[in-house]
Amino acid sequence: MEPDSGSRFKQEQEQEQEQEQEEQEEQEEQEEQEEQEEQEEQEEQEEQEEQEEQEEQEEQEEQEEQEEQEAQEAQEAQEDQGRDEKIACDRCSCSYSIPHYPPEDAKLRASRVTIRRGGNCPNSLEVLGQLLGPRDGVRPYLVAPLPARSSPATQRIMASLGNARLDGLVGGDAAGDGLEEDGGVTAPPVDFRHCLFRETHSEAASSYIIRSDATGSRTLVNHSDLPEMSVDEFEAIVRTFDPSDETWWHFEEATKGNRPEVRVHTGDKLLLQGRIPDTTLGCIHLLRDMLPGARISVEVEKPGRPGLLQLADEADVVFYSRSWAESRGHGSAESCLMHEKRQKA
Template sequence: MAQWLNNKKDLPPLPPSPHDNPNNLRVLAIGTLYEIQTFYLDAFPDEGLKLRAQSVTRERGGSAASILHLLAQFDGVSPFLCAPVGSRRESTRVESELDDLGIGTEFLVRREGEQVPTSYIMQSLGTGSRTVIHHNPLPDIAHSEFVRLFKHHFILDSTPSISSTRSVDRQPSSPGFPRRVPPFDWVHFEGRATPSMLSNLRWVCDVSREQGYRDKVVVSLGLERPVQDMEELIRFADVVFFSKALAMQATHASPKSFLLSHALASSPHSILLATPSSHTSGAALLSVPNKEYYQSSELVKDTSETPSRTNGKRISGFGGEEDGDFEIMDLSGTGEAFIAGMIYSLTRRLLPGLPYTPSDEEYTPTADEDKGRWRLEECLRFSTELAGRKNRRPNWDGLAEAMAEVGWFSARGVM
């Protein structure tokens, strides 16, 4: 049985109003959260052998959770995670770690009597190879659960829960406090082969449009491999992130041809991106409204002879509906770091105008508004550099600080 984390009968409270902090960026990521245990071995064992590990590490995994871990390092960002977790007893430690990072846990859904999803990774220190075993006993969040969890946040005219003190105390609309303010500035969906994926994404888009703030919230989608209804999912998203492995599949000779092949099916205001991988490949960006294409240079190679630790990014076959042929994908977190970088740069309104939001109104920035703002190619360069730094690190800590130290924010007065 599902339980909301603040109270099994109550809905989560509303995120803080953006008027409490006009520069606050509220990001909701919907996806997975799990634990990773990595065993570092001299060599991969033969069947039936007993082998001693040189060391063992424990980390958090899940694409959505990793993206928020990095976003939480930037000033003025309030990240929230929506994911199924195990029972209170099993998930308390993971939830506490998220709280310590500044990631909101109000939208986690407990599955009582179940364990936290776990990945067991055996890494050979001799060859650097990884063998990954996944265990995910949790059912995904059904569409009815998703609507119940978020309807009092997205539907502004609905009556909030009595027990939700933030909702009850929310101030009525006034000239200084516009009523049509979305609960989140950015909603990111981790693309997974689940029955409710399309229904949840469509619901967010439809309700946002009905409530009059669709042009104020960005909806993005991350796709690591083909999923059911992929073309429909792409059509509803404002920003779509394709993994480099997906973009370089057999029928496409380059990321550019892949992105162009999806341009007609995408929204006319959308941005399509191919994320970099740990194999030093760069990223690609196609702006559908501007008809602009950019491709970043390759990542700086990691010259370390010691195999880097995994960040716990899931591979195909993780979870009930995704079980199938195991195809090991990028475990470095490079793709997630790139997505976090693009979310940060785009949503801080650093671009001239709003080509990535579904606004019907034409927008031409003034000279003062345009001053100091990043253009698309700068956002791509920033995100690629951030991804490269993650590719050379075993963990997520200190990445935003590293970007600040090399001067990314000093000239622009952000972060």
């Protein structure tokens, strides 16, 4: 039996409604999916923008930190330059700090450069000045080959040791007595009257130091074209002192000739001297003959250097280095002094 037309119409209507509902649900589902995808895309974009902003901020902070570090390094370099750019009586030391020691024909950028005075004699002069002050009228004298009297190098040498009076070659205060005009007391200035000015030379001795940040090693390159002081020149200076004076002569160890000499006079003068061992030995013998009452001291530093034992034998006082003591098998300063004293005796 076939359904009547009313039932068929109702059935078709229900099918259409079901189809419309399915289509609507499908559309809603699609819209929901699109909305979710759009939201995810928006969240992803926001996250990317946030990440980019964070990276930009980190980059900016890193740049600011780098600029701050560069500014600090520049300030330190400026302070170092202002503090250290002095040349003293021995040599000008230029120190370059680099990441690692360079291979041959390489190019490296130094992380730090310092220019300062160096050498045993100027260091000894400075320490003596700090220890002595103006007491007892003691005045240190420098006896050394120097560049031309009017050269900038010589003027810097004098100024580095607190000597302002270049005309009279006696530095320090105007009166030359270690006392300032306002009544203050200063360290005794260094007297340059016995220096040997090499008028055909304009530069002092210099040292270039390459310091490796990686290993801490220090490679030293020395240069000097100043003619060294001869024994005859030294003798002429010694003759200016009275044999009755109580004097102290100290000899610093040197790697080669051309070392400054400073004389120590315990009455009213101080003098130190540095020479190569053979020349120093000749100077000591000359002093023993010309100034029998002079006290003589020497520095013994580098292990194995020829001639140092002979210097120690001739001296009244010996300053030994730790490396020398250890090379001789001594475990302490006392052991070194007692053993070397017995050997000398």
